[in-house]
Structures are given as structure tokens and as C-alpha cells.
Amino acid sequence: MDFSQLHYYEPTPKASEPLIIERDLIVYGATPAGITAAIQAKRMGMTVAIAEFGQHIGGITASGLGASDAGAKEAIGGLSREFFRELGKYYNTEEQWTFEPKAALYVFKKWIKEYEIDVFYNQHLEDVKSENFRVKEISMEDGTTYQADFFIDCSYEGDLMAKAGVSYFVGRESNATYKETYNGIQFGHPHHQFEKWISPYVHEDDPSSGVLPGVTETSQDTLGYQGQGDHRIQAYNFRICLTKNKHNRIPFPKPPSYDPERYTLLLRYIDSGVWDAMNLHTMLPNGKTDLNNYGGFSTDHIGMNYEWPDGTYQTRERIFQDHFTYNLGMLYFLANDERVPQAIRDEVSQWGLAGDEFQETGHWPHQLYIREARRMVSDYVMTDRNCLGDLSAEDSIGLASYQMDSHHCRRVAIDGRVYNEGDVEIPISPYPISYRSIRPKKNECTNLLVPVCLSSSHIAYGSIRMEPVFMILGQSAGAAAALAHQNKTTVQDVPYDKLRNVLLDYGQVLEWDDSIEDNPVLRMKSTFGKTKA
Template sequence: MTTYDLVIYGGTSAGLAAAVQAGKMGLRAVVLEPTNRLGGLSSGGLGDTDFGDKSAIGGLSLDFYRRLGRRYGSEHAAWLFEPKEALAVFQEWVEEYGIDVRLGERLDPSDPVVKKGNRLISIRMESGRVYNGRMFMDTGYEGDLMKAAGVSYATGRESNKVYGELYNGIQSGIAVKNQLPRGIDPYVVKGNPASGLLPGVNPDAGGDDGQGDHRIQAYCYRMCLTDDPLNRVFVEQPEGYDERNYELLFRAIEQGEKIFFKLNGVPNRKTDSNNDKGFSTDFIGYNDEYPEASYAEREAIAAAHERHQRGLIWTLQHHERVPQEIRSFYAPWGLPLDEFVENDHWSPQLYIRESRRMIGEFVMNENHIFLRQAVSDPIGKGSYTMDSHNTQRHVSADGYVVNEGDVQIKLSGPYPISYRSIMPKEEQCANLLVPVCLSASHIAYGSIRMEPVFMVLGQSAATAAALALEGDASVQAVDYGKLRERLQKDGQVLM
């Protein structure tokens, strides 16, 4: 049986960047992607790049965006792009670097790994195939291999007390962006508590600001829409549609709201439509169970998110309780016929903004993001706004519906990300790296979790894996001086 130098679980942007770098360093690598599409969110609709400070993006990450630019006839990086063009660039990487990709390979949920001491030996797929490796990498959004390997992790929001932070845990006081209009009655029958709360509304926040809980920031699909009549199919009312699930939308309209999701433009009359305002594409409060859910349960959660968004589009275009002005604004938009053709023109990639987060040798927290505490072993930089979406809706102290959890805080500049934040504790696993579900607090992850950064970290992780193999060492024992030298040689931005 073949033993790979590096087994990469997850054909996300991070996983593919890792595979390119592994090949450049002479490693025999394989990429195992659970779905049938490469690229994760970068090819799944997120075409309006959350780049932060462009000067912090180097290496293969920058190469990806420059290749996109060339596809649009420019020598400059393209930060706005169509999903199909991103997929084409990833396929360029695969062909140019001879990457061994296996699609539809998902971890066996009952017997996923073989370990010897603190080292992974092999991983087993649902297909029954077994992949042996000397080094392993988890580049999925869920951290499934990390968990299977026995690595410690967190979900939900830590209390501010855990890492000495200010913006972790429950956040009602600063949740002013993407907030509902003031004055929305929370009850099914306005003014009648006996009628029950509207769908998705909790009676209270569940604790004080700064207190930890189990909740995670909301998910959605990044919707690629078009108003081109020659390349458009309209969204029909989804099966199981229930207008009661849009009562908050109707009441927001009554309070003067007019915009409910973004129409950010990408080339060729298409959009990357993301969450905007208080009732939008984010399906707030319906994803808390996702990190630990079974495959079937995750599929049901994803289907519910798709149903919510298709219903949102249909409601804004057709429902009689939506004013004609708003219906007319959204009326021209439908799904592009030339995108996601294998999935009824809808992205197959749910925007998993946060799932499991490793608790490794070093936990990135807001003190590192704000440069209050130093990082001595950078392998890349982040720079995007501290960006955590809402986690729940609840009744406020004055009796109205409010969103809770949205934290949007600009940074003074880029910050370094520690090598130790992508490695487990050595006693747990000595030959695994985790550049996506890395070791970070909830609120720090809100800034780190951007696709350009994931590609940076994937490349750096593969470099570290190669050096570990070269020195017959654990990933924890890699000589950081050698790692830094190679990263800088390959164009990574560290300082």
C-alpha cells in the first residue's frame, strides 16, 4: 500500500495551496476532498474577497489572485471574481503541479484513524479506502480529522476571562451592525406573550455580556446572482416554504427597512450576495449544533440554510406584504446558468464561518490581533476586521427583538499568526497540522478566518511538514529559523 509523505484532508483553498507547496518541496501528497468540488468557499461563491490589507498577502495566496487577474486580462490580482473562474484557477494548480486529488472521499465516521502512540499512521474513508501517511493535514472547515486524531478543541464562545479578552462571549452591547430596526414586537400575535415568540427568537441572551456560551456565528451561502436575462434562472418558492419564518422580515419592513442582502458586483453582471442588515441571508441561531453533528445532520442543517435563502429571495420578489418598491428592486435577480451547473446553479458550499477550533500549543486571541501581545514565530499575517456575525436573536430588556453577537472592529494593521497555532500539543499528535480550524479564540478566529489567510497558512503548514520529514522530527520540533527562511524565500509575508 502506498505511503504518502503528506495526506491532506480537505480540498479547500488551504488544502490546495498546501498541495502545491508540498509538490514544490518534493513531497508525495494526496488531497482528499469529501465533496465533488474543489476550492471550498473560494470557488463556492465568495468572490468579493475579504482581503483586509493586501500587502499582508503573499506566496501562493497572492499567486491565486494574480492568476484570476490574468483570466480577466490583467496582470494585477483580481479580488472580485466569478466562482467558475476560481474553480478554473484551482484546476490550473492541479494540472500544473500534478496534484493527486481524490473527490468524494469522506472520513469513515465509525473507524477513521489508526494511531501509533502520538502519530497518525493512516486514515480510513467511507469508501473503505485507507490512506497511509508520514504527515497529515486537516484543511477542512469542520476539523473532522483533528477530532478523530484525538486533538483537543473548542466550540462556541469563550468567556472573556479565559484569555483576558474584551470582545469574546455574549455581545449585546456592541452588536450594532446588521441589527434589526428598533421596535419589533417579538410575539406571534403582537403584544400577546401567550401567543409565543416568533421563530428563532430566544426569551433572553442567556447570560451577561462577556460570558461564554455554546453559540457560534451564523452561516449562510454566498449567493451568486445575475440580472442578465440570457444567463438567468429565477428562484422558485422552495418546497416547505412557510411565510411565518419571514415574519421578522415583514416587521422590519414595517419599521422602514428596505435592503435585505447585498448585491456586491463581480464580473459579468454577477454578484457575491452576502448577509446585510438585521434580517438577511444569515440563518441566525440555526447552526449551533453543526460542529458536532453527524454527516446526515449537517446535510439537514445545510438544506435548511438553502431553503431559508431561496425563500428569502422568493419572498422579496413576490410576497404581497413586501412593498412594490422592494419587490421591483430585487425582481431582476436570479441564479446564473453558467455557475454551479452540477448543483441546480446553487453553491454546494455552505459558508461555515466557524466550527471547531483547535486548542493547541498556542492560542491566538484578541490580544495578538490587536498587537497587545507579541508573536515570536509568525508563518503569515492576518489583517481583516475582527468580524464575528450574529449568533442569536432574543428579546431585549425593553421588550423588542434584537440580534446578538455581531462584532465588527477595525484593526490598526496586519498582525502575525503563530506557527504554534496550527500545531496540536505534541502528546496528542506529532505529525498533524491544522491551518484552517487552527488554535484561536472565537473572537480572534473572526479575523483570521479569511480565504487569503487560509491559503497562506496552508502553504506554511506544508513547508513545515516537509522540514519535519527532512529532520525526522515532529511538527512541534521543526527549527523555526529554517522554516522562516524558506517561507520568506517563497514569498510569504511575515514581518
């Protein structure tokens, strides 16, 4: 199997004659948010280009996350809703909420072509030049320079935001920071926990033998207390597209640097009588699946991503390859290691990589699932009080409707037993997202919008961070940029009433009708946290 093209980052040499790209608006990142931002700005008369870090468009939506984390479907409007209708046309249905990666890519490519949006690939951000709190130009590793009146950072990491000098936070705030309930260190939640007593030690009854791979802390002094803030972020994984179709199935290959001992904890868990590592295996059209993390030990590479948000591109490449080896290695281990019970090996071996997906990268998804990285700190920080309905933003630019959902942040040893820490799953009702949460403070930058790494606490971000919501926020950011451009003003001074009217004209849903939750017919059409994102 050829994985030679599977990279987060490969250096690009300086061009002999670097390009200078001039537009009204430059969007950094061809994620779903970046695509909807560009489309909306183009609809409203701006000239637009997208600078994409990698070689692909569509982010994680076009890279395996086919079991869409839609939340309440009635809360989704605008281009986000159009995306699912376009998928409906692809599958000959009205709307399609689960989809193959290649179907999502088809829709995004169709949109890019239809709206004549230029996308420049392998654009590794190197420098940002600002003047009087305005970004003037951004330059790339290959020498390409982008000049514009406005910029929108739609990357999963917030790299443009950070280089522009905008305030941000990485990690989990304490509950005390914003008077929250579910932020910070979280013990006691039962989700995706080891159900049996599993030893974390190399030799099961001998702490002096050291801990197994994946266990990052053993000292009671470093465990912390409930609600305490820290630097940790929720785990990443790949959303893996699998199939049982023998005409399309590629058996799991042994990955580079494969080490079966990385899965000793998983083997002990299986030997204890628990086999659930592939339980969250959501069916997609045409016999494919979206494999996600489930249970105590699965595809989440817990605690191995802390360096990603602020890391260099080389650091991120190392983490990317480690996650790839870990995820593919787990599948290879379960299908081939003779210590795994034969029934499980037989079950796992029925599955394989989908041969008609990701053909450029060895049939493996090209996008790592960056569930959380940097988060801007602006004049309005979304918190769990917004999610729970205790606060409501008056300048809504779209609704979030998925549960508060943090994956585990670390795996620890407590009194000779292994525990996962950090998973939170709290139901919510749809709530508005503030316009102020996607634009920086005025004394930091006045022509930049940040709809992905928006101003939010860790736990509120766990609800907001869903791809349909990013498409909503991207479109709203594009509209705000267009209004600021038309009126020759800053993004902070865009009149909200005008922005609201534009968003409504383009089909955004800005308020939640509580009667939907009281109507059993409509309620059945909604999914409040039915799956783990």
C-alpha cells in the same frame, strides 16, 4: 429547477476492493488551504494526495465568495497572492480581487493539473488510527484507506483533528479565559441590528402567542452577561451569486419545504420602513454579484447551526438543507409574496441565479459558508490581544489583516423587542500568526497540522478566518510538513529559523511594515474591514 445534486452529504457504499493510498503527505480537504498546502509540499519534494469530503474543490472561494476578504493586500504573499495574479490573467488585469465562482474554480483546477496532485472525492472520514501520538492511517466510509508520514487537516470543521484526539473548543470563550475584551456574549454593538422596534411575538402585543421563527430565546434568565462564554457560534449562510443579465438570469424558484411565515420578522421590518436585506450585494465581473448578509434580517440563518461542528454527517446534511431552503426561500419571498411592497418585489425580481454558475447543483452554491466550527487548543492560542497588537507571535507563518468580525450568534426577545446578539466588528492592523497555533500539543499528535481550525479564540478567529489567510496558512503548513519529513522529525520540532527562511523564499509576508499605514498611497490600496465577511 433540479437541486437533486445539492447536498452536503450522501452516503457512499463500501467498495468491493477498497483503495489503499500511500503518500508522504495526505491533505484532508480540498479547500483553498488544502490546495496551497499540497502544492507547497509537492514543491519541496513530498508525494501528496488530497482527500476531499464532497464533490468539489476550492471551498467557499469557488462557491460564491467572490468579494474576497483581503484585508490589507500588502499583507498577502506566496501562493495566496499568486491566486489573485492568476485571476488577473483570467480577466486580463494585473491582479483581480473580485471574481466569479467559475474563475476561482478555473485557477484551482489549473493548479491541481499543473502540480499533478491527485484528488479523491466523496471521502467521508470514518476512522483515524494513531500510534505513539502519530496518525498512521485514516479510513473513509467507502473503505478507502490513506497512509502517510504526515497529515494536514484543511477541512472547515476540523474532523481529522478531532478524530485524532487533538484538543479543541466549540463556541465562545469567556473574556476571562484568555484575558480578552471582545469575546463571549456581546450586547451593545450596533452592527446588523434591528433599527426599529419590532415585536418578536406571533401576535405583536401578546407574549402568550409565542415567538416568531428565528427567535430562539425569550427568558431573561438565559440572556447571560457581557463577555460570558457559551456554546454558540456565529451564523452561517450561502454566498449567493446573482445577476441581472436577462440572458443569464434564472428567476428565483420556490425551494422545497418553502414556508413564507419564516420571513414574518423580515416583513414587519420592511413594513416599519427599513429595506436593507440585500444591501451587501458586491459587484463581481461580468454583471454578477456576491450576496452576503446585511442588517437586522438577511441571509444569515442566526442560531441554527450550533450542532454543525460536532454533528454527524446526517445532522450536517439536515442543517445544510435548512440553510438552503431558508436562503433561497427569502429571495423567493421577497420577489413573490404579495404582502411585500410592489417596489421591493420589482427590485428583487430584477435579480436571479447566474445560469453559467453551479450548473451541477441547480445554479446554487454547493458550499455552505462555515464561518466557524471547531478550533484547536494548542500551546499557543491566538487571541484578540494578538489582533490588537498587545501581543505579537515571534514565530510568524503569515499575517492576518482583516478586522475582528463575528456575525450574530442568536436572535432574542428582550422586553417585547427583537434583538440580534453576537456581532462584533473591531478594526485592527496586520499581525503575525504563530506556527504553534497550527500544530497540536506534542503529547497529542506529532505529525498533524491544522491551518484552518487553528488554535484561536472565537473572536481572534473572526479576524483570521478569511480565505486569503487560509491559503497563506495552508502553504506554510505544507512547508512545515516538508521540513519535518526531510529532517525525520515531528512538526513540533521543526526549527523555526529554517521554516522562516523557506517561507520567505516562497514569497510569504511574515512581518508588517507599519509605514504602509502611514503612507496614504499605499493605504488606499488596502482594505481594512471595508466589507462584512
